[in-house]
Amino acid sequence: MRIATWNVNSITARLPRLLAWLEKSGTDVLCVQETKTTAEAFPAEALREVGYESAVNATGRWNGVALISRVGLDDVVPGLPGGPDYDGVTEPRAISATCGPVRLWSVYVPNGREVGHDHYTYKLRWFEALRAAVSDDAAGPRPFAVLGDYNVAPTDDDVWDPTVFEDSTHVTAPERDALTALRSTGLSDVVPRPLKYERPYTYWDYRQLAFPKNRGMRIDLVYGNEPFAKAVSDSYVDREERKGKGASDHAPVVVDLDV
């Protein structure tokens, strides 16, 4: 069984590449972030025509997450129970479902914008709510994983140049502490292998030739419980999908499971 997570930066703009990639990669379940569409405009019919069901939590131009599966999509829960609002709005940043033998979340963690910003506080609260919401499944016997754009680089090795990010979001101690707290529920970081270079970056800015220069970050993560981690046979970042016209600024992270 092949699962993957991909911040597509608009599923409308990415649809041709998304459909081609699903077929080429043979992915059974895809966790999507930044759909940037309403649920009504989500391309569920185009996905159904190629054999995938969709579960969507999306409200418009910002955020939005989905699960796309051809191996079952049951017990769908949209949103993060107990999660914080931002500016009085409950943003669509999480959705979970059971896909065959595994329970999966697709998450788009708040960016944080600047250290000390209201959005940064919101990000830390969001992480705490996520930890509380997944703790039972994380400790359970069923293969379980939280996949998505975490907007945190777990270590300095996950950033192309740590000195560039001093005092920036994505690398601060409170954000990394939030990852540690999340792992303490029984989850571990399923680190993918890179297809080129030393580090498995998953995001490269569109600007300043970041991708050709490999100025990237590993911020798209797969956190799996013990039954999940034991079933992993391979994991890699499909950097080929970051190339060329019409690419997202994130590459898919692929995980193969023996389940």
Next chain:
DNA sequence: ATGACGATTGGAAATCGA
């Protein structure tokens, strides 16, 4: 080649991203 930011809303310029 992997190449100098892209998507959305709205119908220009602002906002967001990390």
